[in-house]
Amino acid sequence: MLGRLYEGQNCSVAKTLELVGERWTVLILREVYFGHRKFDEIAAGLGIARNVLTQRLQRLQEEGVLTKVAYQERPQRFEYRLTDKGLDLWPVMVTLMQFGDRYYAPDGPPIVLTHRDCGGTLDAHRTCTTCGAKLSATDVRVHAGPGAQPQAA
Structure with a gap:
């Protein structure tokens, strides 16, 4: 089994x-x-699996990518929010999504991101194709795209 660390690599x-x-x-x-x-x-x-999700969420918290915030006291319930460090990964996520849309979505993108203010889509540089605004994770809405498949019941 491969380890998760790349020891000795200054990269x-x-x-x-x-x-x-x-x-x-x-x-x-x-x-x-x-x-x-x-x-x-x-x-x-x-x-x-719940145990895997618990482990990954814990790691993302330890790394400062997510923070855990209580939203209910009894019973105590939490939600996970992106930190500034987590928000900084957004361009990577969009690039991965756009790559997948281009090469692995023959029926069209399953998810489409649109600008909250004007409804335009994002170009390869995360700029709104309608108004030209540079967009961040907080500036977009998520919609089902033409390649979306119905959820299994």
Whole structure:
């Protein structure tokens, strides 16, 4: 079994892969970027084992990518929010999504991101194709795209 560390490599890509290269981690972040912040929402969106999700969320918290915030006292419930460090990964997520849309989505993108203010889409540089604004994770809405498939019941 391969380890998750790239010891002896003085490389920022290797260091980043130690975090986001774990199975499920990028998909967990996708769910949070798309507005699913509660444990059960994330689990349902992924079909991930609860113990694996717990471990990955804990690691993302330890690395300062997510923070855990109580939203209910009795019973105590939490949601996971992106930190500034987590928001800084958004361009990577969009680039991965656009790459997948181009090469692995023959029926069209399953998800479309639009600018909250004007409804325009994002170009390859995360700029709104309608108004020209440079967009961040907080500037977009998530919609089902032409390649979306119905959820299994």
